[in-house]
Every structure is written in C-alpha cells, then in structure tokens.
Amino acid sequence: MTNDQRATAWQAVSLLLDYPDETLVSQAAVLRAAAETLPVATGDPLRRFLDHLVATPLAELQVDYVTTFDNRRRCNLFLTYFAYGDTRKRGMALLRFKQVYMAAGVDLGDIELPDHLCVVLEFAATVDGEQGQQLMLDHRAGLELLRLSLHDIKSQWGHLLDVVTATLPALRGDERDAVRRLAAEGPPEEEVGLAPFAAPSFSPNAPSSTAGAGPRPTSLPMPSFPGAR
Known part of the structure; x- marks a missing residue:
C-alpha cells in the first residue's frame, strides 16, 4: 500500500465514520471511485459499507x-x-493528542475532543x-x-474499522493481551471532570503541514485539514 493509498483510505473512513447526513450520501459515488484505487484489503470493505450506505434510508x-x-x-469512537475511561489519566492522554497536533502546526479550538x-x-x-x-x-x-x-453486533460500521486495521501493522503479542484484558474488563469507570480538555478541535486559521504531500489518485470531498469539522 502506498502512502497516497493509505491517506485515501484514512480520509474515506474519516468521512464515513462521521454522523451520516445528506451530504455524505451524495458523496457515495466519489467515495466508491476512491475505493477502486485501493488494494483489496481496504477497497473491498469500503465498497461493502458504501453498498449499505446507499441502500439504507438516511433516517x-x-x-x-x-x-x-x-x-x-x-x-466508542474516542480512542x-x-x-482510561473517564478517569484523570485520560486527561493526560488527551493532552498528548493536542501536543501532536500543535507540533504539526495545528491550533486547537473548542468543538471536538482530539482523540x-x-x-x-x-x-x-x-x-x-x-x-x-x-x-x-x-x-x-x-x-x-x-x-x-462492531462485528460482534453485526454492525455494518465494522467494515470501516476493517479498513483502518488493514492500514496498520499486525497486532503484536502484548497488544493481543491488552485486547483480551479490555474485552474482559472494559474501560475504567471512574467519573471525573475533563473540563481542561473539553472539546478541542481544529482552528480553520491554523497552518497545516504539507510534508510528504503528493498527488492522490482520487480527490475526496473533504475540506483540507484543519477546520474540516
């Protein structure tokens, strides 16, 4: 998988995992064209989800x-x-995301959590x-x-996570152990306030990095980051 193909897969899933609306449905043809440029491991699950998208009433x-x-x-879509569940440690983990974005020249606003x-x-x-x-x-x-x-509940959204998984290295042994622990125990349940980290998103006025940018085989209908949401 090339860097451009990986970026196309990530961008397509970013669109399709968002709350569905009429705009997303109208972009199905462009997203399907993007899926045709991808290897089987990412293109096939994208096409399966797109079949579901266009065949299902929006409501x-x-x-x-x-x-x-x-x-x-x-x-849960918050990584x-x-x-960490809603524990104090989660606040520090959110800060890590924010720092990565800031190092790339992206200023954070107050709309969406960065994870x-x-x-x-x-x-x-x-x-x-x-x-x-x-x-x-x-x-x-x-x-x-x-x-x-998602697959356990036979959710069509699971196809999109299959795409993400296909762009990442295979699970290591310690990661498999961590999955088993999470499956057995679930996320921590301590309830705390996350006010200092509430709803960071991306400022439309922040400069974005162009390092490693290159031509992509299919242009997806998503605004350039930051400020896309």
Whole structure:
C-alpha cells in the first residue's frame, strides 16, 4: 500500500465514520471511485459499507449510528476512552493528542475532543501520516476492541474499522493481551471532570503541514485539514 493509498483510505473512513447526513450520501459515488484505487484489503470493505450506505434510508442510518456509537461503551469512537475511561489519566492522554497536533502546526479550538477517530484519521490523511498513524498505534488495543465489538453486533460500521486495521501493522503479542484484558474488563469507570480538555478541535486559521504531500489518485470531498469539522 502506498502512502497516497493509505491517506485515501484514512480520509474515506474519516468521512464515513462521521454522523451520516445528506451530504455524505451524495458523496457515495466519489467515495466508491476512491475505493477502486485501493488494494483489496481496504477497497473491498469500503465498497461493502458504501453498498449499505446507499441502500439504507438516511433516517435509519442515523438511528443506527446513535444506537451503535452513543449507547455502547465498547463501540466508542474516542480512542483514549478504551484505556482510561473517564478517569484523570485520560486527561493526560488527551493532552498528548493536542501536543501532536500543535507540533504539526495545528491550533486547537473548542468543538471536538482530539482523540475522536474521525479527527485522528483526518489528521493522518491530510497533515502528518506518520504521527497520525502513531496515535492510532498508541491505542491499537482500543481500536481492535472497537472493531471486534462492531462485528460482534453485526454492525455494518465494522467494515470501516476493517479498513483502518488493514492500514496498520499486525497486532503484536502484548497488544493481543491488552485486547483480551479490555474485552474482559472494559474501560475504567471512574467519573471525573475533563473540563481542561473539553472539546478541542481544529482552528480553520491554523497552518497545516504539507510534508510528504503528493498527488492522490482520487480527490475526496473533504475540506483540507484543519477546520474540516
């Protein structure tokens, strides 16, 4: 898989894992064209999800999205939640994401937490692929538990996590152990305030890095990061 193909896969999943709306449905043809440029391991699951997207009424997609990601602890799109739940340690983990974005020239605003998988994928696709991938690898066990949890409930969204997994190195032994522990115990449950880290997102006025940028085979309908959301 080339860097451009990996970036295309990340960008497509970033779009498709967001809350579905009419704009997303209208972009299905462009996303399918992007999927055609990818290897089988990433292109096939993307096409399977896109088939589901265009065949399902929007209202049903939206209900399914909320039911899947908002009501299930093990289907959480916030990467640090799997390791830290809502504990004090999660605040420091969120700070790590913020520092990575700032080092890449991205200033944070106050809309979305920086560990949301859509945000991380967008950062990896359009700003810094190496650092974005490292953030995912730092939370590899949580990503894998999310993928397995989605497949356990036979969710179509699981195809999108298959795409992400296909762009990452295979799980190591210690990561497999961490997945088993997470599956057995679930995220920590200590409730604390996260006010100092609440809802960081990306400032549309911040400069973005162009290091390693190059022509991509398919232009996806997503604004250039930062400020895409």
